[in-house]
Amino acid sequence: MTESSVQPALWPAPYAHGAVEATxxxxxxxxxxxxxxxxxxxxxxxxxxxxxxxxxxxxxxxDALRAMGVGIEEGLSSSSTAAGVPAPGGExxxxxxxxLHGPATVDVGNAGTVMRFLPPVATLADGAIRFDGDPRSxxxxxxxxxxxxxxxxxxxxxxxxxxxxxxxxxxxxxxxGPVEIDASASSxxxxxxxxxxxxxxxxxxxxxxxxxxxxxxxxxxxxxxxRAVGAQVDEPETGGEPNVWxxxxxxLLGRDLTVExxxxxxxxxxxxxxxxxxxxxxxDWPERTTQxxxxxxxxxxxxxxxxxxxxxAEGSSLTFRxxxxxxxxxxxxxxxxxxxxxxxxxxxxxxxxxxxxxxxxLRLHETDRLAALTKEINELGGDVTETADGLHIRPRPLHxxxxxxxxxxxxxxAGSIIGLAVDGxxxxxxxxxxxxxxxxxxxxxxMLTGAxx
Numbered sequence: 054m055t056e057s058s059v060q061p062a063l064w065p066a067p068y069a070h071g072a073v074e075a076t077x078x079x080x081x082x083x084x085x086x087x088x089x090x091x092x093x094x095x096x097x098x099x100x101x102x103x104x105x106x107x108x109x110x111x112x113x114x115x116d117a118l119r120a121m122g123v124g125i126e127e128g129l130s131s132s133s134t135a136a137g138v139p140a141p142g143g144e145x146x147x148x149x150x151x152x153l154h155g156p157a158t159v160d161v162g163n164a165g166t167v168m169r170f171l172p173p174v175a176t177l178a179d180g181a182i183r184f185d186g187d188p189r190s191x192x193x194x195x196x197x198x199x200x201x202x203x204x205x206x207x208x209x210x211x212x213x214x215x216x217x218x219x220x221x222x223x224x225x226x227x228x229x230g231p232v233e234i235d236a237s238a239s240s241x242x243x244x245x246x247x248x249x250x251x252x253x254x255x256x257x258x259x260x261x262x263x264x265x266x267x268x269x270x271x272x273x274x275x276x277x278x279x280r281a282v283g284a285q286v287d288e289p290e291t292g293g294e295p296n297v298w299x300x301x302x303x304x305l306l307g308r309d310l311t312v313e314x315x316x317x318x319x320x321x322x323x324x325x326x327x328x329x330x331x332x333x334x335x336x337d338w339p340e341r342t343t344q345x346x347x348x349x350x351x352x353x354x355x356x357x358x359x360x361x362x363x364x365x366a367e368g369s370s371l372t373f374r375x376x377x378x379x380x381x382x383x384x385x386x387x388x389x390x391x392x393x394x395x396x397x398x399x400x401x402x403x404x405x406x407x408x409x410x411x412x413x414x415l416r417l418h419e420t421d422r423l424a425a426l427t428k429e430i431n432e433l434g435g436d437v438t439e440t441a442d443g444l445h446i447r448p449r450p451l452h453x454x455x456x457x458x459x460x461x462x463x464x465x466x467a468g469s470i471i472g473l474a475v476d477g478x479x480x481x482x483x484x485x486x487x488x489x490x491x492x493x494x495x496x497x498x499x500m501l502t503g504a505x506x
Contacts, residue, residue, distance in 0.1 A: 089102045094123040120159055153225075157183070163190050165418075176223050176227040180223055181220050197242040205232055230256075233261075247272075251302060274344065313337070314336075317344065331374070350371070352384060352392070388411075394463040401451065410440070410442055453475060457481045
């Protein structure tokens with residue numbers, strides 16, 4: 054855990070007495086950090102991750118790789134790279150690949166990336182790797198990864214659960230080759246196999262045979278990051294066969310990777326501008342990215358705000374402005390499901406109804422996010438109903454009360470957004486934000502300093 058301070062069981066969500074005017078530096082992307090750690094651990098030479106996210110999920114990933122024999126040294130960036138080019142300042146992790154081995158025990162916490170990305174890595178280890186985690190992790194789907202790895206030649210003991218806890222009996226290598234999976238419950242099933250695929254003897258060919266794949270930007274992120282370390286990837290969006298991804302067997306290069314800010318974690322701060330009619334600037338917003346959070350520019354603009362992207366010699370930034378009016382939205386969030394809690398919170402404060410579609414898979418996330426959002430917003434006086442694949446939200450006057458998080462970081466930030474406009478909201482277990490945004494309570498209150506909170 055990386056909670057910067059002990060938080061009260063019920064955290065009073067700050068109420069905004071005026072328009073927010075702030076610049077908020079958002080820490081690095083969890084998705085990029087954890088993919089970068091896996092690829093660096095599987096590389097043929099050492100690499101660097103600069104400005105990584107330091108949170109519960111990423112520290113669980115780093116500790117798991119260390120348990121399997123990978124060297125990960127934490128420190129500060131030097132003033133230049135080996136080529137003499139200035140390197141960005143801040144924290145840097147040097148990853149030193151080594152022979153993967155067991156026996157080892159991996160704590161996945163409740164991190165989807167750890168529980169799904171590392172069993173394929175463990176098949177390459179010499180020895181048994183046991184995976185365990187939080188109680189909720191036992192309920193999250195893992196069957197597609199388990200079945201796929203067995204089809205590719207792995208030996209896995211899970212007592213028939215198709216879920217945690219489980220043990221991968223690594224043999225030091227995996228045959229690999231073609232495999233069919235149903236990844237409709239999570240795009241992480243595809244990414245998990247692709248990330249290790251270059252190290253399989255025959256590479257890997259992943260064929261999705263289920264319903265529509267959710268969260269496609271995360272698969273694009275995986276493909277882009279694989280190509281950046283030298284892997285050959287054939288995939289649908291660049292002329293490949295629909296629903297088929299192929300990674301050829303090859304060595305992976307050690308790289309010097311600077312991690313982008315986590316744009317999904319920028320969501321509550323942009324929402325603060327929209328809800329209060331204020332302005333929030335996020336430095337280092339990338340000009341091109343595969344992160345799902347980039348969709349916020351379009352979604353929040355449709356809900357009543359405006360954004361400006363600025364490039365200067367010092368770097369790029371995004372400034373988002375609210376008008377004081379929030380409009381409802383009818384939107385398919387299937388590719389960006391992790392944004393749903395924050396969008397639902399804003400929609401509960403809008404001037405017209407909203408329909409959020411394409412996110413049935415959120416019932417299998419850190420908690421059943423659709424049920425949780427419905428219950429918590431309604432208990433504050435809202436009118437939210439679940440649909441087959443999302444939520445219908447009719448704005449009503451809200452009142453204060455306890456907003457439960459169910460150990461879900463995005464529930465905590467969603468409740469905090471509502472608290473900006475509704476006095477008396479208390480967030481139960483705001484410390485759960487340490488999963489991906491360890492300093493959220495301080496960042497939130499600092500942002501509001503100019504709003505008189």
